Amino acid sequence: MTADDGIGTDATAQRAELAKTLPRFDQTFPELTPPEIARLRGFGEIQTYRDGERLFETGKPGPGMFVILKGHVAITQRDGLGHVTPVIDQGPGQFLAEIAQLSGRVALVDGHAEGDVEVILIRPEKLRALLIAEAELGERIMRALILRRVNLIQGGAGGPVMIGPPQSAAIARLQSFLTRNGFPHHLLDPAVDHDAAELIARYSPTPAELPLVVVSDGSVLRNPSETELARAVGMIGGPRGEKIYDVAVVGCGPAGLATAVYGASEGLSVAVLDSRAFGGQAGASARIENYFGFPTGITGLALTARAFNQAQKFGAEIMIPVSVNALDCERKNGAFVLALEGGDEVRARAIVVASGARYRRPGLDRLKEFEGRGVWYWASPIEARLCAGQEVALVGGGNSAGQAAVFLSGHVKKVRMIIRGGGLAASMSRYLIERIEATPNIELLFNTEVVALDGGADTGLERITLKSRLSGEQAPAEIRNLFLFVGADPATGWLGDCGVTLDRAGFVVTGAQSEQNAGRMVSPLETSVPGVFAVGDVRSGSVKRVGGAIGEGAQVVAALHGFLADALVPPV
Incomplete structure (x- = not known):
């Protein structure tokens, strides 16, 4: 196919138009030179496709990255309602893939041949090898894979379609889950969208069955759980047969991601499991301004998304959402x-x-009733949209609370920041205190606590009751959104009877702190059970900062190498 063919001419015109409107177009859709393509041949295999044949399909596992040698491939986004949105036409010298193909996850777009097509297919394991072996070329490819996922998310055309009232707590729950996992989706309001209204009329859901979620194959889910939704869109990555990994990391926050990045990059086979999303509590942070190397700050989601992609680049297998019930230490x-x-x-x-x-749940009557219906444990753009222009209350005096208050102040009429103590200096970084004091619509209420919640079964939270810890005086406040940042409890229930020592608060004891480790040389991060290590916020004595968690995740890899090497030495 030549540039004079109709398809080639149309594709050239489309690329020129996209280049005018799409930021960083040349980095998102780079063209490879003949010498670069020659270097890629050793990593792949030649495949041919006839006119109209699909190379990959939305919702089905993608086979890898395609490098086009001859012909053109049309890329389109498709949702479960049958809407098809053109993305781009790709031709010779270009490659087809986005970040999901590092791990062979489901494709988020369709690709079909326009005319006969010849490609080099580079499967996921070979693609990861390519990114490492060809550093300069690999950097260009990796950047393109990430930017393509970003564009799919921002485009708002493909992925599962959620149908329901935009202010719904269930919508917020599912949007938060998909956003935290970097999965494209979009929302239709049946009050203004004809297709959405028709679907509501056809399925006649009860209020408890909203939202409806339509996935790529046309299946309709009624107010699904996160796990049900993840399974329906093909997002879940689970165990692979009887494989024995060198290390399994439970938790995909900064500490777990750092362990995955450094462990996988040093040749360990790593599995990472998390019940909700990558990033942990840090992933929900609106802005982190005191992390090394980011003088202008960075959102928690952006920081941890980079680590998530980096871990996959080095071959770590990330399983989300997967819940761990127990650890059997009998080996x-x-x-x-x-x-x-x-x-x-x-x-x-x-x-x-x-x-x-x-996140810790204070002992308030009716708290569970209002969770997700006016009571929130994190502050993302999704929650900010639900309370735009309102007065909100935020409980807490730590850095997470400060970051959330500053973020919300840009979206709401007023933030009442409720602090049990008489000041912030003992629990919050100075830069955040100064930011809060300089923000006119943040009101600080010291020596104050929330003692009651009130609202309706249909309306959610409507008001809270505040109590002065000095005078005992109580006063109601018309608040429909309450954000709770009152500390956190360790997620260690799954360790059960494995023998891992916990401190009085339930955090994991490591190193010389553990009595069981007396008399033996152990890593500062090893628990009372040899071969079980703990890093980050779950570890007793950790500094509870993103930087500290990442440092421990890197540090534990040396201890893992030592333990695994000793385990392979046959007994004398």
Whole structure:
């Protein structure tokens, strides 16, 4: 096919038009030179496709990255309602893939041949090898893969379609889940969208069954759980047969991601499991301004998304959402066993506990009733949209609370920041205190606590009651959105009876702190059970900062190498 063919001319015109409107177009859709393509041939295999044949399909596992040698491929986004949105036409010298193909996850777009097509197919394991072996070329490809996913998310055309009231708490729950996992999706309001209204009329859902979620194959889910949605869109990555990993990391926050990046880059086979999303609590942070190397700050999601992509680049297998129910420390055939919800298992020679902490729930009557209906444990753009222009209350005096208050102040009429103590200096970084004091619509209420919640079954939270800890005086406040940042409890229940020592608060004891380690040389990050390590917020004595968690995740890899090397030495 030549540039004079109709398809070639149309594709050239389309690229020229896209280049005018799409930021960083040349980095998103680069063209490879003949010498570069020659270097890629050793990593792939030649495949041919006839006119109209699909190379990959939305919702089905993608086979890898395609480098086009001859012909053109049309890329389109398709949702479950049958809407098809053109993305781009790709021709000779260009490659087809986005970040999901590092791990062979489902494709988020369709690609079909326009005319006869010849390509080099580079499968996921070979693609990861290419990115490492060809550093300069690999950097260009990796940047393009990431930018393509970003464009798919920002385009708002493909992915699962959520249908329901935009202010719905269930919508916020599912949007938060998909956003935190970097999965494209879009929302239709049946009050203004004809297609959405028709679907509502056809399925006649009860209020409890909203939102409806339509996935790429046309299936309709009624107010699904996160796991049900993840399974329907093909997002879940689970155990692979009887494979025994060198290390299984439980928790995909900064500490777990750092362990995955450094461990996988040094040749360890790594599995990372998380019940919700990558990033942990840090992933929900609106802006981190005191992390080394980012003088202008960075959102928690952006920081941890980079690490998530980096871990996949080096071959770590990330399983989300997957819940770990228990750890069996008997080491059958030299491996620990993680029992997963649903009956599956993951086996590994070593375990890293990086499960972090869960937001603490204060002892307030009716709290559970209002969770997701006016009571929130994080502040993202999704929650900010739900309370735009309102007065909100935020409880807490730590850095997470300060970051959330500053973020929300840009979206709401007023933030009432409720602090049990008499000041912030003991619990919050100085730069955040100064920012809060300089923000006119943040009101600080010291020596104050929330003692009651009130609202309706249909309306959600409507008001809270505040109490002065000095005078005992109580006063109601008309607040429909309450943000709670009152500390966190360690997520260690899954360790059960494994023998891992916990401190009085439930955090994992490591190193010389553990009585069971007396008399033996152990890593500062090893628990009372040899081969089980702990890093990040879940570890007793950790500094509870993103930088500290990342440092421990890197540090534990040396200890893992030592343990695994000793484990392979046959007994005398």
